[in-house]
Amino acid sequence: MSISTYSELQTAIADWLLRDDLTSAIPNFIQLAEAQFNREIRDFRMIKRADASIDSEYSQVPSDWVENIRFQLNTSPITTLEFVTADQAAEEKITFSSAGQPRFFTMIGDEFQVVPAPDSTYNGELTYYSEIPSLSDSNTTNWLLTNAPDIYLYGALIQSAPYLQDDSRLQTWTALYAQARDGLRVSSDRSRIGSSALRMRPKAMA
Numbered sequence: 305m306s307i308s309t310y311s312e313l314q315t316a317i318a319d320w321l322l323r324d325d326l327t328s329a330i331p332n333f334i335q336l337a338e339a340q341f342n343r344e345i346r347d348f349r350m351i352k353r354a355d356a357s358i359d360s361e362y363s364q365v366p367s368d369w370v371e372n373i374r375f376q377l378n379t380s381p382i383t384t385l386e387f388v389t390a391d392q393a394a395e396e397k398i399t400f401s402s403a404g405q406p407r408f409f410t411m412i413g414d415e416f417q418v419v420p421a422p423d424s425t426y427n428g429e430l431t432y433y434s435e436i437p438s439l440s441d442s443n444t445t446n447w448l449l450t451n452a453p454d455i456y457l458y459g460a461l462i463q464s465a466p467y468l469q470d471d472s473r474l475q476t477w478t479a480l481y482a483q484a485r486d487g488l489r490v491s492s493d494r495s496r497i498g499s500s501a502l503r504m505r506p507k508a509m510a
Contacts (some may be wrong), residue, residue, distance in 0.1 A: 307453035310334075310439040317460050321468070329467060330460070334439060337459030341448065342370055342435050345455075345485060347492040349447045350433045358406065358428040361421040365414045366432065373431040375409050375416070385409045385418065393419050451491075454484040 307316050314330045351373065354366050358377065377383040386408050388396065393410040400407070400420035408419045416430075437446040439456075449456050458481035465474040 307457060308445060308450065310441065310444045310449075313439070313449065313453070313456055313460070316457055317464070320457065320461060321464060323468075326464075329464075333460040333463040333467070334456070336463040337456065338436060338438055340459060340463075341455070345436065345448075345488065346371070346433055347448075347488060348496050349451075349492075350436065352432060352434045354430045354432070356428045356430065357425050358418060358422050359425040361419075362412070362415045362417050363428075365411070365416060366430070366434070368434040369432055370435055371433040373433065375428065375430050377406065378427040378429055379405070383407070388419075390417075393417055396420075452484060452488050455481065455488060458484060 305312070305316060305319070307313050313334065314327075317330050317333065318324060318326055350370070352366070352368070356363055372387065375385045375387070377385065383405065385406060388408045388410050390410050390412060393408060396408050396419045402420065403423035404420045406418035406420060406422055406426065410417050410419075436448050437443060439446060439449065458477050461477040462474065462481055465471060465477070
């Protein structure tokens with residue numbers, strides 16, 4: 305059976321569970337699985353870039369943000385902002401008591417904080433991992449379902465176990481999910497690197 309759409313995925317889950325009375329529950333299994341995917345999966349297809357005008361100390365995190373990769377100011381030369389903890393940012397803010405070109409950033413809730421506060425408007429560029437688009441009746445497929453339907457199937461089956469109080473198959477589904485997830489990671493790494501040799505940087509002299 306093909307598993308290429310949200311509807312086909314729901315049918316497959318019901319078939320694997322040998323149940324025809326879970327119509328209202330299966331979308332919840334899928335939603336819970338997607339939450340797990342966003343915590344565990346890092347694939348090149350999740351990488352996005354966002355431009356922003358950095359003109360204040362705080363700015364909003366993208367709505368689909370999952371994890372930072374790189375935050376830079378497009379100055380000449382480019383300035384890569386160093387990530388620090390919130391406590392470290394507070395200490396740096398004391399050091400840089402006046403506005404200037406930002407050198408550090410941290411996260412406060414759903415906002416980025418840059419230190420020092422900018423003394424003018426800077427063109428910022430954030431590279432980050434974004435959320436996997438959720439499946440729904442209106443969004444019937446996404447890149448993950450297309451490339452790894454097994455991850456969706458086994459992930460949803462794992463989430464069904466507590467609901468059905470079915471622990472006997474949980475270990476099998478967990479192993480199959482882990483195998484599929486790890487296989488996707490290998491595939492993603494190969495897609496980004498290919499046959500190219502890794503560039504080695506010389507070790508800095510003491």
